[in-house]
Amino acid sequence: MEHSLPLISTLVIGFMLALVFGFIAERFLKAPALVGYLLAGIAAGPFTPGVYADPELASQFAEVGVMLLMFGVGLHFSIKDLMSVKGIAVPGAVLQMFCATVLGAVAAHTLFDRHWVEAFALGLSLSCASTVVLLKALEVRGILSGPDGRIAVGWLVVEDLATVVILVMLPPLAEIFAPGTGTKATVSGMELAMSLGKTLLGAVAFVVVMLLAGRRVLPWAMAQVAKTGSRELFTLFVLACAVGVAYGAAEIFHVSFALGAFFAGMVMQESRFAHRAATESLPLQDAFSVLFFVAVGMLFDWRVLIENPWEVLAVLFTIIFGKSICAFILVWALKYPLHTALTVAVSLAQIGEFSFILVGQAESLGLAKPGLIKHNVAGAILSIALKPLCFRVKPHLAKFLTGRWTWARKAAMRTMPYEALPQETQPEMLSGQVVVAGNDAFIERFAKFLSESKVPMVVLTANEEIAKRLSEASISVVSGLLSKEESWIAAHLHHAQRLILVDSSADAVSAANAARRVSPEIPIVVVARDADLWPEARLENIRFLSTGDAAARLLAVKIEAAVAENAPLGEVIEPKAKRTDAFEDLTEKLRPKKKAETEEGEKDEPAKTDEAEASDPPADEKVEQCMKPEKTEKSEKTEAHVILGAATAGAAYAATSVLSEFAEEEEAVTQAEPSTVDS
Numbered sequence: 001m002e003h004s005l006p007l008i009s010t011l012v013i014g015f016m017l018a019l020v021f022g023f024i025a026e027r028f029l030k031a032p033a034l035v036g037y038l039l040a041g042i043a044a045g046p047f048t049p050g051v052y053a054d055p056e057l058a059s060q061f062a063e064v065g066v067m068l069l070m071f072g073v074g075l076h077f078s079i080k081d082l083m084s085v086k087g088i089a090v091p092g093a094v095l096q097m098f099c100a101t102v103l104g105a106v107a108a109h110t111l112f113d114r115h116w117v118e119a120f121a122l123g124l125s126l127s128c129a130s131t132v133v134l135l136k137a138l139e140v141r142g143i144l145s146g147p148d149g150r151i152a153v154g155w156l157v158v159e160d161l162a163t164v165v166i167l168v169m170l171p172p173l174a175e176i177f178a179p180g181t182g183t184k185a186t187v188s189g190m191e192l193a194m195s196l197g198k199t200l201l202g203a204v205a206f207v208v209v210m211l212l213a214g215r216r217v218l219p220w221a222m223a224q225v226a227k228t229g230s231r232e233l234f235t236l237f238v239l240a241c242a243v244g245v246a247y248g249a250a251e252i253f254h255v256s257f258a259l260g261a262f263f264a265g266m267v268m269q270e271s272r273f274a275h276r277a278a279t280e281s282l283p284l285q286d287a288f289s290v291l292f293f294v295a296v297g298m299l300f301d302w303r304v305l306i307e308n309p310w311e312v313l314a315v316l317f318t319i320i321f322g323k324s325i326c327a328f329i330l331v332w333a334l335k336y337p338l339h340t341a342l343t344v345a346v347s348l349a350q351i352g353e354f355s356f357i358l359v360g361q362a363e364s365l366g367l368a369k370p371g372l373i374k375h376n377v378a379g380a381i382l383s384i385a386l387k388p389l390c391f392r393v394k395p396h397l398a399k400f401l402t403g404r405w406t407w408a409r410k411a412a413m414r415t416m417p418y419e420a421l422p423q424e425t426q427p428e429m430l431s432g433q434v435v436v437a438g439n440d441a442f443i444e445r446f447a448k449f450l451s452e453s454k455v456p457m458v459v460l461t462a463n464e465e466i467a468k469r470l471s472e473a474s475i476s477v478v479s480g481l482l483s484k485e486e487s488w489i490a491a492h493l494h495h496a497q498r499l500i501l502v503d504s505s506a507d508a509v510s511a512a513n514a515a516r517r518v519s520p521e522i523p524i525v526v527v528a529r530d531a532d533l534w535p536e537a538r539l540e541n542i543r544f545l546s547t548g549d550a551a552a553r554l555l556a557v558k559i560e561a562a563v564a565e566n567a568p569l570g571e572v573i574e575p576k577a578k579r580t581d582a583f584e585d586l587t588e589k590l591r592p593k594k595k596a597e598t599e600e601g602e603k604d605e606p607a608k609t610d611e612a613e614a615s616d617p618p619a620d621e622k623v624e625q626c627m628k629p630e631k632t633e634k635s636e637k638t639e640a641h642v643i644l645g646a647a648t649a650g651a652a653y654a655a656t657s658v659l660s661e662f663a664e665e666e667e668a669v670t671q672a673e674p675s676t677v678d679s
Contacts, residue, residue: 006054010061013044013053014294015287022290032388034136034293038381041297048302055298062295064243065288066131066353067261071242072285073135073144073153074265075278078465079211082154082266089154092330096155096348097162099326100127104318112311118369121362125376126318128163130352131156131258132292133384137347141391143481147464148343151336155344160259161203163354167361168199168254174365199254206253210263214245218264219271226273234273235280241268242281256354292353293384299356300381304374315379320386324349338411339486342398346390350383351376431495432456437482437511438502438527439463442547444470446502446527451475460491482511488518496522504528504547509537 017040025036044053104123108114114122134156138144144153172195218241225237242261249260268274305312324345331341355376362368401408433456436447444466447459451473459470459477467479480487482503493499499515499522501508512524516539524542526534531544562569 010053010057037293038297041294045298058295062292065292067246068285070258070261071265074262085154093155093158097127100323103322121368125355125359128354129348152347202253215267238277299377312378319383337414351380435496436500443502458491494519498523502527
């Protein structure tokens, strides 16, 4: 079938087939949509009859998806987050890649008689995980922004850097070993050292440029574009930054597209428009990440399952079990909790785009025989398809390990930073307290308002930045995922009086279910924009408090009180010192007139003394005095004020409502207690 417009036909075929197969997978096969996307790629590939899409164009669209996805992750991943996981990400990723390479090479050489050079090329290609698959798997399960997700993302960044180094080292290695034979060739060690040093220097230079220059320029440029008020320009700026920085990083500094886009998002995370940028880029991320899975499916040659089924199974076994066991042992050995070790292990049990690049370059350099990439593609598709099953098995595996071995039970009791209350926590915070839970920035203001009322309170959030700030404000806080029972246990929910769930997202229901598994009778107050999710949740003893209604009520009360007392309302907005252009024009127009009036007045009026001239204000100040309205006693009381922000007002009113209910219950309990009478 001929295509006169290969770009358009590739987009149409990719999106249409992905929609059809994704719907079939979700609706009828009860499988994730990404399985359908892989099937769509197989249907559109060159190895199956029917429609045909251009694999080269599809792979380029997939690269755009990787850029946008990593850019979005960077917008939620600060530099502090990256540095906080370096202690586990750097040694863990390097050692895991080494172990997976050795395991894959030994299996290929001993089981299938592959030459050691080719076997190590295969092992290297199996050692690096897919960016898109890992991020999608964590995002769907709501753990991307949690402590385990940060470790997995940091691990991924180190793997990307290591893969770049490996790609640069492959050509010198091809010169050291003749193609496919392992015979040494003549090459100087100085050339290899220079090539490796150039690569590392480029990566370091890119990081330095982004941290020093990009950290200042990109947020400033985003703010300037946002001031125009154009949504189209803002979206265009986000897209241009994501793909532009990624492309420049690859062309100038010779690092991967994914790494360049990630650092672009990370330096822009400090901008106050970062959340808006993440929201604007989300549809593009979803669309192009779909094309990534389609492009992977197009590489699959189904004949390899018939020609070399045992080699494909060996590759799959190495990916699912070999890499997972290596990662699990490393995380466990570094004294991290059992759930973190299992999450990282399951997340890395797949391969993707870097594996294809590595084995493809090895084939082109003669380090591997042609056709080896077919095994990688088959292993990648099978491992990606089995990824949801691996996550379903994870909790059962944790129960099996803790029920069988003491070391697993000890690992399950380990805690991460801010995952448990500090030792100096007051006893009243551990019984009869109010547990406030949520991940939105609203919870920080809400908790601070509530803490002023001296209500015993513990905050549970997965946002580590909010946890740090609340902890610095002497508020008891636990950092953990709301969907995990361990987080609620750490917050002593089973001894709490009630739970205040400040969450408007779809994850709120799963958080409430996890809380009820720890404390089945705990009263829950949902503080959110609307209650649309909760009627279908089928949970009892749940009340709802609207943040919008709370803000409106508090603003109405404040306005009514201010009007009745004729008092100022809100915070004063200080005007900028710089005059506007219109004011300067008016000043220039008035100055000649003032000068003429002064010359006429000098003829009739007596000359001013030196003291009078010194006390006379300059012309600019005279103009300002003329433009100011005459102050009266009433106008002095009503200076320029602004009303409190809706979010702050909502937090204050919601905290007041919770406080009143808490006080009513305390009073009811006090009245219900029998009084002691002297005998």
